[in-house]
Amino acid sequence: MNLKRSIVIIIISNLLNINITNIVSITTTNALITPKITLGSTESEINKIAAAITVRIDGQNGSGSGVIVEKQEDTYYVLTNWHVVNKVGDYQVRTPDGKMHPVYYTLIKQVPNVDLAIIPFSSSQNYPIAEKGDPNQLVPGTNVFVGGWPRSGSNLQQRIFLSTAGVVRGRQESVAGYSLLYDNLVRAGMSGGPVLNEEGGLVAINGIVKLQENSDLIVSGGIEINTFWNWRQRVSLPIVSQIPQTIHTPASPAETTNSVPADTSIKEDERETSLNFTLAKAITDEISGIVNSIVALNAYIVIGSSNGMISVWDIKNGEIIAIWKAHPDSVNSVAVTPDEQFVISGSDDKTIKIWKLPKNKNITDIILVRTIPGHADVVDGIAIAPNGKIFASGSWDGTIKIWNLGSGKLLHTLEGHSEIVNAITISPDGQFLASGSKDNMINLWNLTTAQVVRTINTNSLSILSVVFSSDSQSLVSSSSDGVINMWNLQTGELIHSLKEHLDGVWSIVITPDGKTLISGSWDKTIKFWELSTGKLKRSLSGHSSYISAVAITPDGQTIVSGGWDRKINIWKVP
Numbered sequence: 001m002n003l004k005r006s007i008v009i010i011i012i013s014n015l016l017n018i019n020i021t022n023i024v025s026i027t028t029t030n031a032l033i034t035p036k037i038t039l040g041s042t043e044s045e046i047n048k049i050a051a052a053i054t055v056r057i058d059g060q061n062g063s064g065s066g067v068i069v070e071k072q073e074d075t076y077y078v079l080t081n082w083h084v085v086n087k088v089g090d091y092q093v094r095t096p097d098g099k100m101h102p103v104y105y106t107l108i109k110q111v112p113n114v115d116l117a118i119i120p121f122s123s124s125q126n127y128p129i130a131e132k133g134d135p136n137q138l139v140p141g142t143n144v145f146v147g148g149w150p151r152s153g154s155n156l157q158q159r160i161f162l163s164t165a166g167v168v169r170g171r172q173e174s175v176a177g178y179s180l181l182y183d184n185l186v187r188a189g190m191s192g193g194p195v196l197n198e199e200g201g202l203v204a205i206n207g208i209v210k211l212q213e214n215s216d217l218i219v220s221g222g223i224e225i226n227t228f229w230n231w232r233q234r235v236s237l238p239i240v241s242q243i244p245q246t247i248h249t250p251a252s253p254a255e256t257t258n259s260v261p262a263d264t265s266i267k268e269d270e271r272e273t274s275l276n277f278t279l280a281k282a283i284t285d286e287i288s289g290i291v292n293s294i295v296a297l298n299a300y301i302v303i304g305s306s307n308g309m310i311s312v313w314d315i316k317n318g319e320i321i322a323i324w325k326a327h328p329d330s331v332n333s334v335a336v337t338p339d340e341q342f343v344i345s346g347s348d349d350k351t352i353k354i355w356k357l358p359k360n361k362n363i364t365d366i367i368l369v370r371t372i373p374g375h376a377d378v379v380d381g382i383a384i385a386p387n388g389k390i391f392a393s394g395s396w397d398g399t400i401k402i403w404n405l406g407s408g409k410l411l412h413t414l415e416g417h418s419e420i421v422n423a424i425t426i427s428p429d430g431q432f433l434a435s436g437s438k439d440n441m442i443n444l445w446n447l448t449t450a451q452v453v454r455t456i457n458t459n460s461l462s463i464l465s466v467v468f469s470s471d472s473q474s475l476v477s478s479s480s481d482g483v484i485n486m487w488n489l490q491t492g493e494l495i496h497s498l499k500e501h502l503d504g505v506w507s508i509v510i511t512p513d514g515k516t517l518i519s520g521s522w523d524k525t526i527k528f529w530e531l532s533t534g535k536l537k538r539s540l541s542g543h544s545s546y547i548s549a550v551a552i553t554p555d556g557q558t559i560v561s562g563g564w565d566r567k568i569n570i571w572k573v574p
Contacts, residue, residue: 043145047163049200050147052096052128054161054193057084057119059091059103065148065193066093066119067130067202069228075239076127078119079228080192081207082110085117093121094149096161106461106480106504106522107238111231114177115207116223122240130194133201135180135224142168143198144182146206146220148190162190169219177223180204186220195222238461238481275516275528275538277559277571281318282542284567285311291562293334295343296551301560302343303568304331310345310355315558318570324366326353333382335391337405342369344391344405346379352393354408370408374401381424383433385447392433394421400435402450412450416443423465427472432489434475436463442477444489456492458485464506469531470514476531478505484519486534496534500527506548512556520550520561526571542569 055078057064064084070077078093085091091103101121110117138144147163166184173179182195186206195204204222285291289307300321301313308331311323329348336343343355352374356367374393381394390411394400400414400421419438426433426447433445442463444454461481468475474495475487482501485494503522510517510531517529524547526540545564552559559571 043165046145046196046198046200047147049128050145050163050194050196051161053130053202054096054147054149056094056149057091057192058094059085060087060089063149063189064191065189065206067147067192067194067205068095068127069118069130069202070232070237071127071129072237073239074122074124075120075237076123076129077237078121079205080117080119081205082115082117083207084192085119086110091119093119095123095125095127097125097127099123099125104240104503107240109237111177111228114223114227116177116205116228118237120238120240130202131200132229133197133199133203133225135203135226138168138180138197138203140168140170144168144184144203145196145200146182146184146186146190146193146222147196148186148193148206150187150189162187166220172221177227178208178221180222180224181219182222184220276573277540278574279540279542279569280558280572281570282567283313283318283570284565285320287311287323289330290564290566291549291568292330292332294549294551294560294562294568295334295336296553296558296560297336297340298553298555301551301568301570302334302336303562304334304345306330308347308349310334310343312357313568315553315560315570318568322366326355327351332378332380335382335384337384338386338388342405344382344384346382346393348378350375350377350379350395352379352382352403354405372403372408374410375399377420380420380422383424383426385426386428386430390447392424392426394424394435396420398437400424400433400445402433402447414443414445414450414452416445416452416455417441419462423463423477425466425468427468428470429472432468432472434466434468436466436477438462440479442466442475442487444475454489454492456487460485461504464504465508467508467510467517469510470512476508476510476517478508478519480504482521482523484508484517484529486531498529498534498536500536500539501525503546506546507550509550509552511552512554518550518552518559520547520563522546522548524563526550526559526561540571542571543567 053068055066057066066078066080069079085108093101107120150162164185166182169181171179191207193206194202195206197203202225204224206222208221289305293304295302303311308327310326312321326345327347327349331345331347333346345353352372354369356369375395375397377396379393379395384391391405392402398417402412417437417439421437423436435443440458442456443452446453460479460483463477465478478484482503484498486496501521501523505519505521507520519527524543528538543563543565547563550561557573561569
């Protein structure tokens with residue numbers, strides 16, 4: 001059957017705008033210790049197989065389906081469509097026994113360039129795993145079966161498992177991985193479900209429904225399973241601990257030696273005065289959206305938010321001074337020049353903007369000085385040199401660019417990461433720039449020569465934040481598995497590995513006296529660490545959702561935190 005190329009996509013979500021995510025590099029044993037499925041030959045038997053391996057996925061994008069494809073230790077891996085989980089937030093996997101399993105969003109991995117994602121969850125239960133089928137054996141007319149958890153159209157809106165029979169109609173040129181076409185009845189909510197062959201083997205992942213041009217014929221589309229297995233052979237996947245529910249990776253000898261436990265013996269009245277921060281003001285800012293970036297100065301706070309707004313707040317009374325629509329898309333990073341005269345912002349719209357602030361700090365009139373294009377993708381980080389003459393930008397296009405602040409001229413493009421750049425920082429002495437990426441690597445660059453002087457393989461997940469020590473001799477990095485690492489920049493050796501956070505650490509800062517590291521995490525806590533020993537000294541709780549940004553004022557007396565609860569917390573030393 002010659003299917004026409006001109007078709008209407010009915011159920012699909014942003015498939016042609018897929019960003020490549022990082023490939024996790026963690027050594028694990030591929031042990032499939034699960035009950036075996038006996039492949040079936042009748043429709044009834046195959047329906048039972050589909051019901052046993054298909055899970056329901058609930059979360060930010062509504063609902064979808066998935067199929068269990070692998071197990072390592074107590075970690076199961078569910079294969080689904082990327083468009084089922086591409087919106088950041090909380091997700092749960094409902095297994096066939098009705099149990100709900102929480103998912104760490106930072107551990108969801110997209111298969112590059114296609115509409116597939118792998119979701120890990122932890123359980124001590126034994127769940128069946130899909131048997132591999134051979135999609136190369138599928139020819140037009142071959143029977144196939146699609147399983148999934150459709151959203152019910154009834155008033156109760158309940159979801160029930162459904163498996164439908166159909167036949168292969170043919171193949172098309174791959175679009176976001178979709179190449180196999182079949183006429184099974186599928187409904188909303190079945191995206192990510194399994195496509196099984198006549199023996200019950202997994203041959204594809206269901207994802208879209210298409211209408212053939214000038215025809216009433218419904219043709220469904222799936223991504224052939226070999227697309228996933230070819231990628232899977234080249235990568236390793238993270239393991240999720242069950243009790244406590246934390247994320248871990250196999251430790252290297254250096255990490256085992258230097259891992260530092262929490263200092264639980266210190267009483268509250270014995271803690272350093274500099275750590276006695278208490279919540280002075282909690283501001284709920286529904287106008288500005290999710291807080292992505294914070295700069296805390298002695299007089300005021302500058303905040304960049306997910307809805308494209310930049311806002312300025314009086315740090316003493318917590319009152320808003322100014323707010324403006326800076327970008328059409330999310331503001332991911334804001335930075336303020338050392339003279340406090342300019343704000344630089346980076347956005348999802350791929351641009352950088354420089355804003356002039358009035359000298360009297362009574363900010364009522366904001367002037368756009370310059371808009372700088374140049375990156376091919378999202379701008380995720382901005383860092384200004386101590387001399388205030390140059391600044392750097394890090395982007396999802398995998399590059400870091402160095403700019404002249406006065407003229408906006410591009411001075412250098414730094415290329416050395418294989419994945420998106422999440423974090424950049426410039427050393428206090430102005431000589432070096434450090435960049436962290438989803439490729440798990442940290443690059444140290446000479447700002448004068450624009451050359452890499454050191455590369456550090458962190459052996460962790462995506463690097464989310466980096467910060468230099470006050471003497472520019474060491475670097476601290478945080479990652480999406482909740483681990484914070486301290487590095488000796490002269491040798492590249494690991495000094496300490498801090499593993500008390502339960503989820504990704506998105507923001508880290510060092511106090512002005514250079515003695516304490518402060519971290520903000522998706523586990524909703526702020527933690528204080530002694531830099532010299534790596535010991536955990538204190539933990540603060542005050543947010544109801546993910547913390548994405550923390551900052552400290554130059555005088556060291558105030559900490560500001562913000563995140564997904566759209567709350568700005570101002571913490572002060574009494």
